[in-house]
Amino acid sequence: MGRIETLTDRLETDRRLLTLSPRDNVAVAKEAIPAGETFLVSGREIIAAVRIGLGHKVALRPIRAGEKVLKYGVPIGSATADIAVGDHVHLHNIRSDYTPTHSLDAARADHIGERNGEGR
Amino acid sequence: MRFEGFQRADGRKGIRNVVAVAYLVECAHHVAREIVLPHREEAHLIGFPGCFPNEYAQNMMERLCTHPNVGAVLLVSLGCESFNRYRLEKTIADSGRPVSTLVIQREGGTRTTIEKGRAWIERTLAGLAGAQRVSMDVSDLVVGTVCGGSDGTSGISGNPATGRAFDRLVREGATCIFEETGELIGCEEIMAARAATPELADELRRSVHKAARYYAELGYGSFAAGNADGGLSTIEEKSMGAYAKSGSSQISGLIKPGDRPPKGGLYLMDVVPDGEVRFGFPNISDNAEIVEMMASGAHLTLFVTGRGSVVGSALAPVIKIAANPTMYERLSEDMDINAGAILTGDATLDEVGSAIFNQVLHVAAGQQTKSEALGHTEFILTYKSFEPIGPACLPV
Structure with missing residues (x-):
């Protein structure tokens, strides 16, 4: 927050991450980044805690809970938790300022659990 | 041509x-x-x-x-x-x-x-x-655009490239229609700034506010589970990507399904029913949107997809534009254009925009699209109700 982004910052972000507007606090993955891999975000070495899929977002700057998430230079929702540089930014830490988002994550987790004989 | x-x-x-x-x-x-x-x-x-x-x-x-x-x-x-x-x-x-x-x-x-x-x-x-x-030329064409099976790549490759094609079509006198006001939620102000008149700007804003209220009452945005798998987190984020399909031309008017634009230019179609929520979701799937644009005269539709939709349409050809290289590889038999080349650095937005424009002309001249060759003729029409548009929607 409050820091002006410089050209150096952008050079020091992994080339697989695309920043769409200089105002943005998230970047988009043009290629998937596997879990456990080390990659550069805003000059920092980050170890990917989870796989960052194609089209998914990564925080370029720290984002505090309640703060707007900016992509394309405009707000795309609000953070629901504090987000650190390099964190995956998705349903678990941001939400719409308009209508809730629907996903099949819970159903899928159950289904995979059943297939693995874990039951519900 | x-x-x-x-x-x-x-x-x-x-x-x-x-x-x-x-x-x-x-x-x-x-x-x-x-x-x-x-x-x-x-x-x-x-x-x-x-x-x-x-x-x-x-x-x-x-x-x-x-x-x-x-x-x-x-x-x-x-x-x-x-x-x-x-x-x-x-x-x-x-x-x-x-x-x-x-x-x-x-x-x-x-x-x-x-x-x-x-x-x-x-x-x-x-x-x-x-x-x-x-004999026909570009200015005789009515072209619609939708996106379906969107993901985080749609908004940075296929949709802006389609926007470039739309800009060129509008410049050359074609009539272009973009739609799904429920997927423009969050874009209302930047879109209103492109309206031909201040009165039309108010109408554009109102149409999106109506969509936001409608979807809020239903409890879901125009957002499918696959959108989230593809990296989209919120309806506003999906909207910004979808909005890019409209390009950067001035917006000439606001129409409702079945209204025929009076002349060339870019038109927003308001697809969300008027009045209280009565018949369920405004568009229950992508083909409902294609059908409404056909009712307004669309000769063909540009369909941008990230996750990989395979649909075509009855009556009017659908040109499918793949937003990312991995899906294009997997579903290449169904895709007409690979906008994923933008992500791999093999093509620029302008180049893919030109390719889409040229494809529109070829298809208009009779070349079959992938979905036509595969026999796709999806069609769906369900209940809705609309009030007629007001005079501010189609300024002279």
């Missing part, structure tokens, strides 16, 4: 020459589908499943049956449904198109109706083969 189209008696020009076979209630669906089967390329199945009367469905069916790509129409009625088949048949006949109605309860049931329907199509196709041809 000029190309050969089909001249209709009502003065309109089409890029395809198909027979529409329309069932007027779900109970006539099977019979209508069987009638189409031996002539699947030349005869396309459309219809309305409901038994209760609805002005929107009536208008949509009238518009679709007189679409410029349609050369003749066979109506298939059960006999006791509420649909006003007399008014529909008269509208089609008045447009100069050959039309016939088969009433299953009168014809003697399933088998005889199918036989009579197939015989009618055979006779009609012989006549259609001699349809008058006419």
Whole structure:
């Protein structure tokens, strides 16, 4: 927050991450980044805690809970938790300022659990 | 570039020459589908499943049956449904198109109706083969755009490239339509800034606010589970990506399904019903949107997909634009354009935009799209209700 982004910052972000507007606090993955891999975000070495899929977002700057998430230079929702540089930014830490988002994550987790004989 | 189209008696020009076979209630669906089967390329199945009367469905069916790509129409009625088949048949006949109605309860049931329907199509196709041809150019075209199966790549490759193609089409005099106000939530102010007049700007804002209220009441945004898998987290984020399809031209007007834009330019279609929430989700799937743009005259549709939709459409060709290279590789038999080349650095947005523009001309000139070659003719029409648009929506 409050820091002006410089050209150096952008050079020091992994080339697989695309920043769409200089105002943005998230970047988009043009290629998937596997879990456990080390990659550069805003000059920092980050170890990917989870796989960052194609089209998914990564925080370029720290984002505090309640703060707007900016992509394309405009707000795309609000953070629901504090987000650190390099964190995956998705349903678990941001939400719409308009209508809730629907996903099949819970159903899928159950289904995979059943297939693995874990039951519900 | 000029190309050969089909001249209709009502003065309109089409890029395809198909027979529409329309069932007027779900109970006539099977019979209508069987009638189409031996002539699947030349005869396309459309219809309305409901038994209760609805002005929107009536208008949509009238518009679709007189679409410029349609050369003749066979109506298939059960006999006791509420649909006003007399008014529909008269509208089609008045447009100069050959039309016939088969009433299953009168014809003697399933088998005889199918036989009579197939015989009618055979006779009609012989006549259609001699349809008058006419020279057309880009400015004669009405082009719609949708995105479906969107992901985090749609908004950075396929959609902005389609926006470039839209800019070029508008510059060259075509009529372009973008839609789904429920997927423009969060974009209302930047979109309003592109309106031709301040009054139109207010109408554009109002249409998105209406969509936001409508979807809030339903409890879901226009957002599918696959959108989230593809990296999209919120409706606003999906909206910004979808909005890019509209390009950067001035917005000439706001229309509702079935309204025909008066001249070339860029138009937003308001697809969210007016009044209280009555009939469920505004567009229950992508083809509902394609159908509404066809009712407003769209000769063809540009369809951007990230997750990988395979649909086409009855009556009007669909050009599918893949937003990312991995999906393109997996579904290349279904995709017409690989906008994923933008992500791999193999093409620029402008290059893909030009490729889309050129593809529009080729398809208008008769080249089959991937979905046409695969026999896709999806169609869906459900209940809605709209108030007519006000004068501020189409400023002169």
